[in-house]
Each structure stands twice: as structure tokens, then as C-alpha cells.
Amino acid sequence: EPEVTQTPSHQVTQMGQEVILRCVPISNHLYFYWYRQILGQKVEFLVSFYNNEISEKSEIFDDQFSVERPDGSNFTLKIRSTKLEDSAMYFCASSRDRGLDRGANVLTFGAGSRLTVL
Amino acid sequence: AQSVTQLDSHVSVSEGTPVLLRCNYSSSYSPSLFWYVQHPNKGLQLLLKYTSAATLVKGINGFEAEFKKSETSFHLTKPSAHMSDAAEYFCVVSDPLKYGNKLVFGAGTILRVKS
Numbered sequence: 001e002p003e004v005t006q007t008p009s010h011q012v013t014q015m016g017q018e019v020i021l022r023c024v025p026i027s028n029h030l031y032f033y034w035y036r037q038i039l040g041q042k043v044e045f046l047v048s049f050y051n052n053e054i055s056e057k058s059e060i061f062d063d064q065f066s067v068e069r070p071d072g073s074n075f076t077l078k079i080r081s082t083k084l085e086d087s088a089m090y091f092c093a094s095s096r097d098r099g100l101d102r103g104a105n106v107l108t109f110g111a112g113s114r115l116t117v118l
Numbered sequence: 119a120q121s122v123t124q125l126d127s128h129v130s131v132s133e134g135t136p137v138l139l140r141c142n143y144s145s146s147y148s149p150s151l152f153w154y155v156q157h158p159n160k161g162l163q164l165l166l167k168y169t170s171a172a173t174l175v176k177g178i179n180g181f182e183a184e185f186k187k188s189e190t191s192f193h194l195t196k197p198s199a200h201m202s203d204a205a206e207y208f209c210v211v212s213d214p215l216k217y218g219n220k221l222v223f224g225a226g227t228i229l230r231v232k233s
Contacts, residue, residue: 004161035221043162043208045220056219091162107221109154109162 002026006092006110013082013117021077021113023092032075033093033107034067036060043091049075082117089114121145122211124224132232137181137196139227141209144190149213151192152221153183157205165207168192179203204231 005024013019025032034046047057049067066078075094079086093107125140143151153165166177173185179202183194192209209224211217 009159033220035223042225043223045222048219058220093162106152106164106167108164111159111161 002108004092004094004108004110006090006113008113009111010114011116013115015084015117016081019079019082019086019115021079021090021092021115023075023077023110024073025075025092025094026096026108027073029094029096029108031055031095031097032067032069033095034077035091035093035109036088037091037112038085038088046077046090079115082115084117087115087117121217121222122209122224124207124209124227126227127225128228128230130230130232131199133201134198137194137199137203137229139194139207139209139229141192141194141224142190143192143209143211144216145211145213146215149211149216151183151185152210152212153177153181153192153194154208154210155205156208156226162208165194199229199231201231201233204229 007022032049035043036046037043045058047061047067048055064080068076089112091112092110095107121144123142131137148170151168154162155165156162165181166175166183168175168185175183181194181196183192185192206226206228208226210221212221
């Protein structure tokens with residue numbers, strides 16, 4: 001069964017450092033997402049991406065965050081200058097169809113990248 | 119009101135006994151509802167989805183969920199728990215009219231299965 005692959009599985013970084021989390025979505029999917037889960041809190045939406053641009057983002061997704069699809073297979077999340085509160089599990093997801101169609105918004109998630117900021 | 123409320127943070131059952139994980143949601147007229155499961159060190163796996171067809175939805179691994187609009191509930195059930203069911207379960211709503219193009223997660227329920 002096709003999978004969404006995320007690397008690294010765990011990254012430890014110093015506050016203020018840049019971090020790039022990488023994802024390989026399912027090959028025929030067109031919509032890409034990042035979600036995160038701070039320890040003890042809910043999984044929350046960060047950003048969605050389609051046709052090489054952000055289609056929707058949450059208030060969490062400020063100027064410190066950026067996403068990119070640098071080639072035909074990777075989808076990355078960059079945090080420019082990490083803060084302690086960025087420590088979380090970050091989930092990448094992809095979907096074949098657009099979420100506004102009834103029943104179509106089925107996302108396939110990766111295993112997550114755990115980011116620890118010291 | 120919370121958009122998705124999972125009423126139990128932890129549920130413990132004995133192997134072979136029924137499982138009930140409760141979920142209530144807040145939405146506009148016609149949401150889509152999902153249950154995802156996360157085993158340790160694994161991704162979020164889709165168990166089942168409701169998208170306005172039959173109100174009783176069957177998923178993988180013997181799980182079912184029933185959409186009850188009058189109660190705004192979407193509880194997850196399984197007749198007989200297996201040790202491999204031990205995991206964290208998330209109730210999720212998709213409602214573009216209310217939440218835009220994103221999934222809204224409940225807080226999760228950790229299911230423990232005792233032998």
C-alpha cells in the first residue's frame with residue numbers, strides 16, 4: 001500500500017536554528033499538508049499546498065514557517081528560527097482530491113517527525 | 119463548544135470484550151467524519167469514514183461507527199477487542215463550510231487491551 005514517508009523521524013536542535021522536515025507524498029496525490037501535535041495537545045492543521053502554492057494556512061503558520069516542493073517528489077517544511085514551543089510531532093499528509101468535494105478529503109498521513117528544541 | 123470532543127482520554131478493556139470509543143462533534147449541516155488510529159511509531163491510519171451515505175459505517179479490523187445526527191455523535195465500536203487494537207484513536211471532522219479545507223481532530227483516546 002502506498003505510504004507517505006517522512007524524514008527525519010526525530011530531530012533535536014538548538015533554539016534559533018533552522019530546521020527542515022522532509023516528506024515524500026504518495027506519487028499520484030496532488031494536495032499536501034502539514035499538521036502538528038504538541039505533546040499532550042490535539043493534532044492541529046498548519047498548512048495545505050496545491051499547484052505549488054499555499055492554499056490555506058492556520059494562524060500558527062507565521063513567517064517563521066515555509067513550505068516548498070523543490071522537486072517532483074519531496075515536500076518540505078522549514079522552520080527558520082526554532083523556538084522552544086515549536087517542539088512537537090509534525091505530520092505530513094497528502095490526498096488525491098480536494099477537501100471541498102463531498103467525501104473526497106481522505107488524507108494519508110506519514111509516521112511523523114518529532115522535533116525537540118532545546 | 120469544542121469542535122470534536124472525545125469523551126474519554128483513556129479506555130481499558132479486556133481482550134475479547136466490546137470496545138466503545140465516544141466522539142461528539144460540532145459542525146454545519148453535512149460534515150464528513152473519520153476515525154484514525156495511531157500505533158506507536160506509525161503514521162495516522164484511516165479506520166473508517168462517514169460521508170453522508172449509510173449512517174452505519176464499517177471500517178478495517180472489525181471496527182464500526184454510527185453517525186447519529188440528532189445526538190451529534192460518531193462513536194467507534196468493535197464487538198471483540200484484540201491485543202493488536204491497543205493504540206491511540208482520533209475522531210476527526212471535515213466540514214468545509216465551518217472549518218475550511220482542513221481536518222479538525224479530537225484530543226485522542228488511548229485504548230489499552232488487557233490479556
